[in-house]
Amino acid sequence: xxxxxxxxxxxxxxxxxxxxxxxxxxxxxxxxxxxxxxxxxxxxxxxxxxxxxxxxxxxxxxxxxxxxxxxxxxxxxxxxxxxxxxxxxxxxxxxxxxxxxxxxxxxxxxxxxxxxxxxxxxxxxx
Numbered sequence: 001x002x003x004x005x006x007x008x009x010x011x012x013x014x015x016x017x018x019x020x021x022x023x024x025x026x027x028x029x030x031x032x033x034x035x036x037x038x039x040x041x042x043x044x045x046x047x048x049x050x051x052x053x054x055x056x057x058x059x060x061x062x063x064x065x066x067x068x069x070x071x072x073x074x075x076x077x078x079x080x081x082x083x084x085x086x087x088x089x090x091x092x093x094x095x096x097x098x099x100x101x102x103x104x105x106x107x108x109x110x111x112x113x114x115x116x117x118x119x120x121x122x123x124x125x126x
Contacts, residue, residue, distance in 0.1 A: 016065050019114045020058035023048070034125050039063055064121065069109070072120060077111035080104040 021029070026044050029037060037044075040061050047059035069076055081100040086092045098108055 015109045015112055016062050017060050018112045019064070019117045020060060021047075021118075022058050025118075026059055029125070032125050037125070064117075065109070065112070068117060068120070072116070075113040075116045075120075076109050078107040079110050080107055082106065083108070 026048055029040055030044050030048065040063070043059060043061045043063070079100055080102050081098050081104050083106055084097050084099070086095040086097075
């Protein structure tokens, strides 16, 4: 345990969007009976019934990033740094910034090996 706080990680929307599931992959997920499907089923239903699915280029299943990071951190590229959320009620309210800092206990995910991610997830389903 770090003396400065609990280690944590954060993933930007952009890094999660590096792992995109196609309609065919969603159809396969939908047919599974494995318990892990319970995590992704709401996403599968949402994307398969969403008229804008093709415009999005596929399905992003954000909830998979957390367990995958803890089980397989080697597939993630991270950067230590400080996160600041602007809390004053002005034009910058809610703006979140990241400043690299090698001694920070916060890790920001910069990249995900999407091929490895999908391969490991597929093995978990079988």
